[in-house]
Amino acid sequence: MPKTIEKIFLFFSDLITINITFFCWILLRQQLGFFTPDQQIGISLILFFVWFLFFLFFGLYRSWYARSRFDEFVVVLKTISIGMGIIFVATFDTQVDLDSAPTFSRIIIISYWLMLVFFVSLGRILLRTIQRKLLEIGIGRRNTLIIGWNDKARELFDKLDNAPALGYQVKGFISQSKKNLKKSYRALSVIGSYGDIKNITLQNKIEVIIIAVKESTHKEVVNIISRCDNLPVTLKIVPDLYDIVMGYGRTNQIYGIPLIEILPQLMPDWEKQIKRLIDIFISIFVIFILLPIWILVAIVIKLSSRGPIFFRQKRVGQNEKIFEILKFRSMVDKAEKETGAVWAEENDPRITRVGNILRKTRIDEIPQFINILFNDMSLIGPRPERPQIVNRLKNKIPLYNRRHRMKPGITGWAQIKSGYDTSIEDVQKKLEYDLFYLENMSLRMDLKIMLRTAYTMIAGKGQ
Numbered sequence: 001m002p003k004t005i006e007k008i009f010l011f012f013s014d015l016i017t018i019n020i021t022f023f024c025w026i027l028l029r030q031q032l033g034f035f036t037p038d039q040q041i042g043i044s045l046i047l048f049f050v051w052f053l054f055f056l057f058f059g060l061y062r063s064w065y066a067r068s069r070f071d072e073f074v075v076v077l078k079t080i081s082i083g084m085g086i087i088f089v090a091t092f093d094t095q096v097d098l099d100s101a102p103t104f105s106r107i108i109i110i111s112y113w114l115m116l117v118f119f120v121s122l123g124r125i126l127l128r129t130i131q132r133k134l135l136e137i138g139i140g141r142r143n144t145l146i147i148g149w150n151d152k153a154r155e156l157f158d159k160l161d162n163a164p165a166l167g168y169q170v171k172g173f174i175s176q177s178k179k180n181l182k183k184s185y186r187a188l189s190v191i192g193s194y195g196d197i198k199n200i201t202l203q204n205k206i207e208v209i210i211i212a213v214k215e216s217t218h219k220e221v222v223n224i225i226s227r228c229d230n231l232p233v234t235l236k237i238v239p240d241l242y243d244i245v246m247g248y249g250r251t252n253q254i255y256g257i258p259l260i261e262i263l264p265q266l267m268p269d270w271e272k273q274i275k276r277l278i279d280i281f282i283s284i285f286v287i288f289i290l291l292p293i294w295i296l297v298a299i300v301i302k303l304s305s306r307g308p309i310f311f312r313q314k315r316v317g318q319n320e321k322i323f324e325i326l327k328f329r330s331m332v333d334k335a336e337k338e339t340g341a342v343w344a345e346e347n348d349p350r351i352t353r354v355g356n357i358l359r360k361t362r363i364d365e366i367p368q369f370i371n372i373l374f375n376d377m378s379l380i381g382p383r384p385e386r387p388q389i390v391n392r393l394k395n396k397i398p399l400y401n402r403r404h405r406m407k408p409g410i411t412g413w414a415q416i417k418s419g420y421d422t423s424i425e426d427v428q429k430k431l432e433y434d435l436f437y438l439e440n441m442s443l444r445m446d447l448k449i450m451l452r453t454a455y456t457m458i459a460g461k462g463q
Contacts, residue, residue, distance in 0.1 A: 157170055210236045330355025382403045383414070402434075414433035
């Protein structure tokens with residue numbers, strides 16, 4: 001089923017089962033002679049909203065596609081257990097709970113936990129069973145391409161075709177050589193070569209691409225991955241090529257078919273949600289609380305040099321979305337009118353005296369918190385580059401477009417490890433740092449980058 005429909009069904013499944021749990025628990029309390037609150041419907045809906053936010057943070061509304069129902073149960077058990085643990089800590093009474101045996105009221109709370117796990121898991125397992133049956137009859141499968149025309153690719157197709165519950169609807173093969181066009185296997189044809197990957201993906205609404213090339217070289221695999229950059233697909237690879245992309249993938253195995261997801265987003269959903277909340281709160285703080293500093297900087301810029309206070313420029317964001325970045329102007333007005341898009345250099349003559357101070361303290365970046373608030377950027381991420389330079393670099397540097405899988409940031413791992421870009425070699429080095437961040441994204445790493453950036457600002461070590 002479509003992702004939106006799937007999430008709607010999950011929402012109503014949880015709505016029903018969480019409310020059933022609450023009213024069963026209230027009935028149990030009544031039978032045991034415990035206090036039962038008034039306004040039970042209102043309390044039940046508030047409880048559901050709290051659990052809904054909790055489930056959202058822990059990724060319980062991600063697309064499923066034939067994941068084990070047991071795994072679904074384990075995730076539900078873990079999430080609810082953490083939630084109940086928070087409730088226990090929040091209601092912990094040191095004097096009562098440490099000096100005496102567990103009270104019966106505490107045991108009643110445990111009964112709520114057990115019932116909640118049972119009903120929520122039951123609702124989701126029933127929904128997943130229905131979803132699996134739909135996949136088996138062809139409803140809701142993901143359009144899939146197999147890159148490769150060899151025994152391995154054909155064997156993979158046989159396995160996927162014999163396991164419809166996996167959710168893959170293979171549309172065709174992609175061959176390296178155009179000589180194989182129109183060749184077929186079990187009524188499935190070779191529908192294009194490597195150069196056709198993008199057009200075929202968009203025309204056929206492909207959601208999954210599986211690489212099954214045989215005895216391939218490092219260059220060939222990099223070529224395929226580069227052609228899939230920024231396409232709206234999940235990219236997987238057959239395991240015996242794992243040595244080529246060591247450290248860039250996550251292995252998973254479903255029904256005996258091992259596949260490796262290339263460069264997955266490793267940050268859990270709940271961390272992504274918290275990361276976004278941090279972005280919003282810090283942006284609001286910087287924009288409104290530090291408004292006097294904005295005004296002071298604006299006045300100094302206006303008095304020190306001719307031109308606008310703010311510098312606006314088109315940049316390439318996540319999934320190659322173009323947006324307009326906002327900064328305090330640190331260069332002379334129309335600095336690139338004669339040169340075109342070029343990188344800033346050390347001791348760049350275009351930088352004004354005030355601009356030099358703004359850059360060293362990174363104050364020139366402050367207006368980008370408006371970009372963060374509008375969700376074009378994040379606090380932490382790779383620096384966004386201009387479209388002209390991006391077009392130049394992605395043709396020269398393999399996997400350069402991988403950095404566009406992340407939301408760009410004001411600061412990032414590459415920024416605290418090296419200076420401004422002045423050459424292709426600098427960009428290649430920064431790309432390594434950006435991909436390292438992609439592989440190791442976490443709130444802990446974001447905190448480390450923020451602390452290092454704060455040190456750079458205070459010490460005036462910016463460029």
